[in-house]
Amino acid sequence: MTVNDAAAPPTDAQLASDLAVAAGRVLLELRDGGLTGKDLKDAGDRTSHEFLMAALAQHRPEDAVLSEEGADDAARLSADRVWIVDPLDGTREYSEPGRSDWAVHVALWQAGDLVAGAVARPAAGVVHSTDDPKVVSPTEHERVRLAVSRSRPPEFVTELADVLDAELVPMGSAGVKAMSVVTGESDAYVHAGGQYEWDSAAPVSVARAAGLHTSRLDGSPLLYNQQNPWLPDLIIARPGVLAQIRRGLDAVAANR
Numbered sequence: 001m002t003v004n005d006a007a008a009p010p011t012d013a014q015l016a017s018d019l020a021v022a023a024g025r026v027l028l029e030l031r032d033g034g035l036t037g038k039d040l041k042d043a044g045d046r047t048s049h050e051f052l053m054a055a056l057a058q059h060r061p062e063d064a065v066l067s068e069e070g071a072d073d074a075a076r077l078s079a080d081r082v083w084i085v086d087p088l089d090g091t092r093e094y095s096e097p098g099r100s101d102w103a104v105h106v107a108l109w110q111a112g113d114l115v116a117g118a119v120a121r122p123a124a125g126v127v128h129s130t131d132d133p134k135v136v137s138p139t140e141h142e143r144v145r146l147a148v149s150r151s152r153p154p155e156f157v158t159e160l161a162d163v164l165d166a167e168l169v170p171m172g173s174a175g176v177k178a179m180s181v182v183t184g185e186s187d188a189y190v191h192a193g194g195q196y197e198w199d200s201a202a203p204v205s206v207a208r209a210a211g212l213h214t215s216r217l218d219g220s221p222l223l224y225n226q227q228n229p230w231l232p233d234l235i236i237a238r239p240g241v242l243a244q245i246r247r248g249l250d251a252v253a254a255n256r
């Protein structure tokens with residue numbers, strides 16, 4: 001595969017974007033190939049993972065990789081640079097004909113923090129990248145809009161929406177929900193109850209580059225390349241709605 005034919009080698013951010021788009025093309029082709037249901041989901045996860053592993057080995061052979069679909073290699077814990085990838089985020093939606101709320105996530109962690117990343121939405125023909133951050137301009141919605149899982153909305157997000165009189169905007173994929181805050185379709189993505197580093201690494205890198213707030217629910221930083229990649233909760237929000245959401249979270253906690 002050729003990534004970025006220009007004479008200069010791609011920067012990490014360009015590479016993240018190019019690889020997420022290229023893996024997305026592979027996924028679109030596979031989806032047209034006749035598989036359905038579980039077979040399509042499994043083939044999508046596996047094929048995109050294998051594509052990204054081969055491409056990263058070619059372009060960044062020294063770097064470690066943490067992928068949802070790969071065996072975890074403890075060598076990443078002492079590596080300087082680790083690519084954190086979710087080859088197919090929103091696998092369920094990918095397998096449903098006509099849906100575009102699924103994504104490919106490619107992020108780079110270096111010396112303690114995320115430094116580059118891209119979220120491709122192949123079926124929408126869009127890629128969001130730290131290479132080309134769109135700075136979020138304030139959008140006024142009459143009611144706060146909260147992006148939420150369409151298939152398993154966490155109970156506490158429904159409670160938060162009640163407390164805030166917010167509108168829930170259901171969609172698949174953590175990356176798509178995070179990017180809906182970047183584009184202004186929603187005001188915040190608040191999640192709890194379970195997720196892994198690969199679900200949020202690339203979305204969080206792009207969201208930060210676009211000027212959004214990103215943290216754990218308790219306000220502490222989201223940490224990546226940890227021994228246990230379980231990273232169960234997060235807030236990605238427009239800075240302008242953060243105080244309101246914090247008050248809502250306090251109210252939900254007090255009601256429990």
Ligand SMILES: Nc1ncnc2c1ncn2[C@@H]1O[C@H](COP(=O)(O)O)[C@@H](OP(=O)(O)O)[C@H]1O
Binds near residue numbers: 152194
């Ligand atoms: N409670 C939970 N535990 C583990 N992973 C979760 C989770 N809720 C959501 N996720 C993961 O977050 C991604 C987005 O989910 P959703 O669309 O429901 O919001 C999915 O990633 P994958 O599709 O990569 O598995 C899903 O597996």
Ligand SMILES: [Mg+2]
Binds near residue numbers: 068086090198199
């Ligand atoms: Mg995922």
